[in-house]
Amino acid sequence: MCGRFGLIASPEEVEEAFDITAVDPFPPRYNIAPSQPILMIVSASELTGGGEGRNALLVRWGLIPAWVKDPKDFSLLFNARSETAAEKPAFRGSMRHFRTLVPASGFFEWRRTGEKGGAEPFWIRPRQGGLIAFAGLMSPWLGADGTEIDTGTILTTSSSGVISHIHERSPVVILPEDYERWLDCRGHEPRDVADLLKAPPADFFEAFPVAKAVSNARNLGADLIEPIGPALERAPDENGPGQMDLF
Template identity: 55%
Template sequence: MCGRFALTATPNELLELFGLLKVEDFPARFNVAPTQPILVIIASERREPGSNLPERNALLVRWGFMPGWVKDPRSFPLLINARAETAVDKAAFRAAMRHRRILVPASGFYEWRRPPKGTRGSSQAYWVRPRRGRLIAFAGLMETWSPADGSEIDTATILTTGANEALSHIHNRMPVVIQPEDFSRWLDCRTQEPRDVADLLSPAPADYFEAIPVSDKVNSVANTGPEIQEEVAAEPAPTEKGSGADINAQMSLF
């Protein structure tokens, strides 16, 4: 899954990678958490006169998807992630998979290796970043929810897939990464149906990310500075109670 991520790129880096005409200035964010505003990239219906750039816009939405048919958000779970393998079949995501696919810019994400039942050990947080240090884009979905007062709230979720072999020892899920050459196809909801972009919903190559052990400072949303990405000595891998046998390679978190 993806429950925290970071976006520390500059506005100019976003302009260059996503082919945007403009983007508002924003501060570096080292600990983006659910329910907070996140920056997303959407396909635009209009092209600026004389521009040869792709038709894309950037906007802020709430991280936590809310289907339009929900009446009471207090009785509905916070959908920060959606399984890429089944999203098109789920009532909550079906319409968005067809009509409202988005990109979520990120510099990397955080994941936790948690000891399963029957083992000894502590949770270990990791800062997972692209090895080449570049800005990346997660596949996402967007929905506009209207409460009873008639206002509108744009909401989003990040699609996840099975973890690749390099990250599976930490967690069994990871965000779907869309490569720059596939941005247009993923965002094109007019001619590209979900079945046409299903091939994009696969794990990133094993050598794409590196996982850096970090402290539990990232656990608190109050910690928002670059120090949460500082490398620490990793906690020992979980072992079976009473045996001391290392079962890290066999554990299943879900």
């Protein structure tokens, strides 16, 4: 799953990575949590019915389907299983019409410990550094009182590599060469992009243990992504027993 992530790149870096312009200034964000605004990249044509290029939007993290009457009575859908999103009533409209990219520098995941209710957090980032793009879905929601909210979710898939030894699910990552196909909802139906909904290569991410302060969404500092121990490493033989440890 993906319940916390960070975006610590500059607006200029986001503009360059996603070939967009006029991203509003924003500070580094080290602990983005559900219900908060997140940046999403969309195809301009999907928003206006025409036009070219891409746009950046601030979207509430927690998708509200258009048919929901009162969000207070509806679960916070901050993740969606990619394997079933095209069929689920809450997500199938967005899979067809509002696919997005979610810029990120990395994300947090918790590994259960032997202690009751215990879990240790890890900061997971691309080994090569830089920005990544999670596969996202957007759903514009209109309330009975005229309130309009753009809402969204992040798609997940089965984990690979180091992440599989922390949690069984992880965000779907869309690679730069696939941005256009994923965003083009007019030219590509969900079945045409199903092949993109998979885990990245096993060596794509690295994971470092971090302080438990990240578990509190009110903590926002850069110290949240500082390692408190060595990286979690894969076993040398990926096809072997697959044991991993901190060493």
